[in-house]
Amino acid sequence: MHAVKRKAGTLPREITSFVGRRQATADIGKCLCRWRLVTLTGVGGVGKTRLALHVARRLQRTFPDGVRLAELAKVHTASLVASAVAAAVEAPDTVSTRDPVRVLADHLAGRRLLLVLDNCEHVREACADLVAALLRAAPGLRVLATSREPLGLPGEHVWRVLPLTLPGTQEPAAGAEDAGTGYEALALFEDRASAAVSGFVVDKGNENAVATLCRRLDGLPLAIELAAVRLPALSVDQMLTRLEDRYRLLATGYRDDQPRHRTLRAAIGWSFDLCTGLEQTLWARLSVFAGQAGQEAVQDVCSGAGLTREQVLSGIASLVGKSVVCRIGHGAHVRYSMLETIRDYGKERLAESGEETAVRRRHRDHYLRLAERAEADWFGPRQPAWLDRTRADEPDVWTALEFCLTEPGEARTGLRMAGALWWYWIGSAVRDGRHWLDRALALDTAPSGERAKALWVDGWVATGQGDVQRALGALTECADLARRLGDDTALAHATQWIGTAMWIQDRLEEAALYLERALDHHRATGELTSVTTVVSCQLGMVVGLLGDVERAMALCKDCVALCEAHGECWTRSWALWNLAVTWWSRGDLRSAERYARESLRVKRRITDRLGIPFCVEFLAWIAMANGDAEAASLMLAMSERMWEPIGAPLFGWGTLRGWSVHCRERAERTLGKDTVEAARRRAAEIPFDAAVAYALGETRRPSGGAARPGVPAGTLPGVPAPSAPGDSLLRLTPRERQVAALVAEGRSNREIAARLVISQRTAEGHVDRIMNKLGARSRAGIASWAANHLTSGA
Template sequence: MSGSANGNGNANGNGTVPAQRPGNLPAELTSFVGRRDELTRVKRLLSEARLVTLTGVGGVGKTRLALRVAQQAQRAFPDGTWLVELAALDDPGLLAQSVRTALALPPQAALAETLRDRRLLLVLDNCEHLQDACAVLAEAVLRACPGVRVLATSRHRLGAHGEHTFAVPPLALPDREALLAARAAAAVPGFAVNPRNAADMTALCTRLDGLPLALELAAVRLRSLSPGELVARLDDRFQLLDTGSSAALPRQQTLRALVDWSFGLCTPAEQALWTRLSVFAGECDLEAVQEVCADEDAVPRERVLAVLAALIDKSVLSCEHRGAGAGARARYRMLETVRRYGQERLAATGGADALRGRHRDHYRGLAERAVRHWFSPSQGEWLERLRLEHPNLRAALEFCVLRPGDAAAGLRMAADLGTYWEGSGTVAEGRRWLDRLLARAPEEDRAGGLAVAGWLAVIQNDPTAAEAALAEAGRLARDLGDARVLAQVALFRGMAAMSVGDLRLSAELYEEALARHRELGDPYAVAMSLFRLALVASTAGDSESAVARSEECRALCEAHGELWARAYAQWVLGVEKWRGGDAAAASALAGESLLANHRIGDRLGVALGLELLAWIAATGAQPDRAASLFGAAHALWQATGSPLAGFGLLAECHETWSAAACGALGERAYLRGFQGGTALSPEQAVGFALRVDRSAAPGREPGAGGARLTRRETEVAAMVARGLTNKEIAASLVIAQRTAESHVENILAKLGFTSRAQIASWATQRQLASAPGESAV
């Protein structure tokens, strides 16, 4: 192919025809859509490295991106940009000859010698089936020819010395939509995206994983199906998307052929693990893969990591690191198209049901372990782990619903996840799972599930359902002699009584729950019973009892390094300080509670913190701030489907002080502030509440004013300035290391800092850093 194919043969502004650039890049037959960021990054990488390999799953657009990079880089290579197409080449012994042919060199020319003094770009396209030969050739040419650079495309890295890789991602959503719209308009005359089909077009883009080839095949199908009909049939995507360009290689003409090719490049062990991994929904970690997918034959447990690495190298899987410190984990993910293919293969082997059973057992065990570790310093890590595994938890619960005889196991799992449903703001979903499983579970296995279902109904302010569930749970627990469920029922009935204003009954039930949980030795339930007793005392105006119960709860939590129940105890203490007229102390306590709940991910706790800070603002002549905080809290109550999270009597404070703020501002100004608050993300809302969000507090410098540190936080800041680690701070203050970490994180957030060095500088400037007994000057 001559250089004219590059489209450079047009006359310039002076009427002359510019010299054609050497090379053989093909002209583009369709528009190039998106990829601006990828183009920039690959060109930068190519300027820094001499061998760059674009990797990615089949159909993701590696070739098209490589050709566009090569086209834009032509000026840097006076001896040309040259494409070597390898997709149809099966014999690695013919690789060098294919390169000579592409470069229009004589058959006997020695590549290294011929290219020694040239400055050119060699594009080796579709190298995956010739990996070793391509690596050897690239290394040999690059060592001998300093002016040559190689841009390769492959489903996995070549493994050559000096190779840099760039994983080509699926198209971003806007680019997906633009590509599908453009190809649909080309395939179907008169087609256009409009309000009637826009949602279905977006669904196509999302469910086809942003793979350009899949989107182009879908566009062709729009000749015979509407976007909605196409979406409805995507579960059978391999049968549906079977008509591509007849000019393409057979393996690039249909979606199935494309993935078949990738599957065929895998070893038997890799193929086995690919099919088994399809049982996971969303992501999974190494522990899950080993427990669910390993066997004694095809993929032994000790070989799982190596086979996973091979599938990552071949772009079947992607890997991301989530979390930090001891809680950091590698997470593996398949594109939905790749996963569907694996599911078809797994179904054909007849082993899908057994594998789904192993999947259910693993995630049921994970839920049980989370309960055992909940009241500990690793509480936040477990909540985050469950949040990451949410799609797999759903898949396991669905299997229990559908498989006869598994409802009891599923019900125990859904009940074990009760605290997760509350903390993650998915109370409505938790109730749905419990209701479905309760309808199928045997009578003798229902008590625990009914108790948790009643609790979640209280949170959602559904007293009728709560009363019925808790009454039945109590009856069954008494018949079975189940002390744990009886203790839970007492606690949850106390919540129900408080939500309707019966403070006497509520206090009696909380005292019963506290006694039962103490006898059972359940520290988390003891802490929650203490918090509830503090709350009912506060509501009844018994400040002394409220503070005493809260302090007892806080001490118990600190002894175990627990943060969540402690945050709720801090909240009650904040309410008491506010009622006692100490707005500054109340704000500090509310801020600590808010930060802890935000870091854990408890949206209900965050909403409570925002509510309290709104009341404080309203009584402190800050009605505009109060309006925004009320709006931010309202957005979270709505998002979680939990009106004041079962704290029914708090509605009185809400109504009183929101009305006061509205009266002070005027209805129009109040509504404007309220709506501004509802528009904030949870992160922005927390930042605004603590005055650490630059956008919410324009012009504020880090560390300047804003929420003040508590006495303990000031003490910790001084220790940070002296160079103490969190472990050393914990030992010095006789607190859990997790509590010390929480203090440091609170300081960072309150001061708007991002590092311990900033804390140290801040503390030193304020002469806080002297060790005890030393002069501060």
């Protein structure tokens, strides 16, 4: 599409409609009333220029001397910046030898004008010097700049332009054109697609596909527009399947007078070319991270081969300033991430550099060390911290495992890493653990200690899924291999989990023999881990079901006491659950309920995804036994929902199956099939955390509702639904509410600090924490929330 020629310095005519960004447009206009220099920053393709021009058009009547645009993308020499701006504002004497800065200052001194400086990043220092001089000379001047990084001047207000709102990542934009959804990205796609294909609309039939496409494109307006114009040749679903090479797919599009905007590659490449050599190297190396990475990970992976750890830190700070890297969190909890489009470009550059394999191996080594450190530290009070950290790092743990299983010669290290992560698989990622273990075992079949360990872990995980035959096969192979290798520890673990699998099959006498043997071995070695400790309560469960209740109680209570002495959660929660089942088998419902709820509270603390449905269903049995069929029916339905991401419910086996079937049949007889089915439908809409709170008796009615399009309402264990706005108010401290109110007034961090008599750094920390608690991505998000939930005296 050809650009319309216009007089230099005037605003270009809008060829396509401006979609979304209503709140941002209004807020930036207010900022220009308070600050004389406002800089819009953000990654390439996020829409900084388009937003700046839209704001400028809205403000034209506000400035008696008008709005002028200086386009600096084609200015490649710093000394020519002033001349380009002089031409834009039609300053006289632009061809003489007079200092152009002086000419500009004289020309603008008595004017009230808005100057838009577009694309300042490559001549940032020259722009900063010029703007500083002009603002001193012209009190009526306002400057709206766009740049990949701030100009760095005192009094500059930086506005970070974010990607368009998307289903599954943000709330709908206030007042946004909604395309039926309220999300800006979908609205933009619909607008541009309808121009390419007459009559195209985003409706229920294609909304999920369009939302997925827009998410894959990071909500970047440039990428979405380039995708939309492909619609005559490719359907949305076809585009999704071909996004593996996004740059090739989006290589054609609008033809404007800025060649670097013709493709997404050009937009991102522009940023890359403006980086220093160190920054380019760091950008490429950072691309190996699949998710957010902490400082330690970044330094471990990106240092070496020419970069020191100190250079990595300074380099990443520069990339944050250039909007290439996103900084999330504050202080010791800061993490870094990249948009997928930025990361993909870095991957290409990393492959070209010839060091891709070396960097990926350092990445794998970092997460292997992390897994083994966590395993060694697992039996103790740091379990919740290790789980939180690993869940945050999960995309990169997956990436490290994938490297092991695809890079020649690395499969055995894959076995080692998958085996070391047993503590994570069994409580947090049962299906994922099975996937990685099975793949690694299939790739490296040679006898080794790594294989023996991976086999017993795989057998354990398969048991947790209810796949008992597969479990026994892996565990038997492990036992045979352990004998050949003389690996007594692996043999003891195999024996332990064979006993557990037999318990599930209701082969109680055989189970007891295997578990007794494993317990003797673990006691003889003195090894203290969650696995060697949990065998006590496993044996306790079995002997209790065989009638030796006193020994069952003693074994489980000893296990609880040992865990409490070491601050351990996971094994303790299972010992408590086993005590609950033992009391149930004796008919003591009150004691059974007390221990089951205590177990569930501990499991909630570590989000034990395998253990929580055990507790919820068990509490349903107790509710049914106490005559509360409605509560029992709902908890049964909630536990069924929790089992779906794991596999077959373990209550489908042995003695437990009899109790489970009895409870379900009794609930159906009492309430009727229609009521039970209604409970299942209701359970599907109840967030996981709300279901747990209901089972614990903390709420009388679990909250829940239909999910927004593309956003499951907390149906996966450990993934709560978005909290209600009122919940956020309860989470903010009184000081944070004060800060939120001042942000809503448009106060800068410096002004907030002065108002509350605190340091500016403290004020910044408050703002970061408020954003994290509210899920806001900008100060505008805080202001919007405060307007709805805080009074003026907050």
